Amino acid sequence: xxxxxxxxxxxxxxxxxxxxxxxxxxxxxxxxxxxxxxxxxxxxxxxxxxxxxxxxxxxxxxxxxxxxxxxxxxxxxxxxxxxxxxxxxxxxxxxxxxxxxxxxxxxxxxxxxxxxxxxxxxxxxxxxxxxxxxxxxxxxxxxxxxxxxxxxxxxxxxxxxxxxxxxxxxxxxxxxxxxx
Numbered sequence: 337x338x339x340x341x342x343x344x345x346x347x348x349x350x351x352x353x354x355x356x357x358x359x360x361x362x363x364x365x366x367x368x369x370x371x372x373x374x375x376x377x378x379x380x381x382x383x384x385x386x387x388x389x390x391x392x393x394x395x396x397x398x399x400x401x402x403x404x405x406x407x408x409x410x411x412x413x414x415x416x417x418x419x420x421x422x423x424x425x426x427x428x429x430x431x432x433x434x435x436x437x438x439x440x441x442x443x444x445x446x447x448x449x450x451x452x453x454x455x456x457x458x459x460x461x462x463x464x465x466x467x468x469x470x471x472x473x474x475x476x477x478x479x480x481x482x483x484x485x486x487x488x489x490x491x492x493x494x495x496x497x498x499x500x501x502x503x504x505x506x507x508x509x510x511x512x513x514x515x516x
Contacts, residue, residue, distance in 0.1 A: 337375075338390065339375070339390065339391070339394075342370070342391075342394060343393070343394060343397065346368065346394045346397050346398055347397060347401060349368075349398070350397065350398045350401035350402050350406075351401060353398075353401075353402055354401065354402055358402065359402050359403070359404070360399065360402040360403045361403065361489075362403055362441050362487070362489060362492060362494075363441075363494075364403075364440070365438050365439065365440040366395060366398045366399040366402060366438065366439040366440070367436055367437065367438050367439075368394060368395055368398050368436075368437050369434060369435065369436050369437070370391065370394070370434075370435050370437065371432060371433065371434055371435065372429050372430060372431055372432060372433050372435060373431070373432075374431060376391070376431075377430075377431050380428075381430060381431050382428040382429060382430050382431070383428070383429035383430075385423075385425060388423070388425070388429075388455065388463055388465075389421070389423065389465070391437070391455075392437070392439075392453045392465055392467075394437070395437040395438070395439035395453050396416075396439055396451060396453070396467075396469070398439065399439040399440075399451075400416070403487070404487055405471075405483070405487065408483070408486045408487060409471070411486075412473070412486060413473070414471050414472060414473050414478070414483075415471070415472040415473075416469060416470070416471060416472070417469065417470050417471075417472050417477065418467050418468070418469050419448065419468045419469065419470055419477070420467070420468035420507060421465055421466065421467045421468070422465065422466050422503060423463060423464070423465040423466075424463060424464050424465075425462070425463045426461060426462060426463065426464075427457065427460055427461065427462040427463075428462070429455065429457055429462050429463075433457050433458075434457065435455050435456065435457055435462070436455070436456045436457075437453065437454070437455050437456075438453065438454050438456065439451060439452075439453045440452055440453075441494060442466070442494075442496065442497050442500050443494050443495055443496025443497055443500050443501075444480050444494055444496070445480065445496065445504075446479060446480055446481070447470060447477055447479065447480060448468045448469065448470050448477075448480070449468075449469050449470065449471070449480060449483070450466065450467070450468060450469070450496055450500050450504075451466070451467045451469050452464065452465070452466055452467075452500075453465045453467065466500060466503055468504075468507075471483045
């Protein structure tokens with residue numbers, strides 16, 4: 337089940353941070369903390385890999401609200417989409433452990449915004465995800481320049497970091513549609 341209560345709490349906390357003046361720019365890293373709950377674990381008493389991806393939604397939500405993107409999404413009647421992702425798991429997250437989640441933009445191109453997210457326990461990285469995200473209008477991804485203009489950042493140019501560009505290039509050779 338989707339963690340709607342946590343999601344709502346994340347939005348409220350992010351709004352409170354904005355009201356306190358704790359905003360972020362697109363260059364900043366968003367950090368939120370959470371605990372691995374019993375509803376997050378699998379039969380090995382560690383955070384389920386699917387739940388990791390779901391909880392990363394919370395980090396992107398905090399980032400969007402605190403950068404002003406969330407306000408523009410509402411104002412412009414835009415949506416958000418994840419169009420691709422890759423994830424690495426390196427350390428288990430056990431029930432009740434305190435987790436720090438970090439979210440940052442690692443590049444963008446004409447159409448996509450590339451986001452890196454990671455989860456940390458006691459200063460140690462546990463997982464890292466790279467996501468291809470886009471802003472949509474009427475069900476179609478819009479140009480990144482429109483998004484940046486709405487945020488007052490038309491001058492911002494952040495080419496994908498080399499490792500991100502490698503992923504982008506590699507993904508172009510991925511077979512689609514998949515074999516049935």
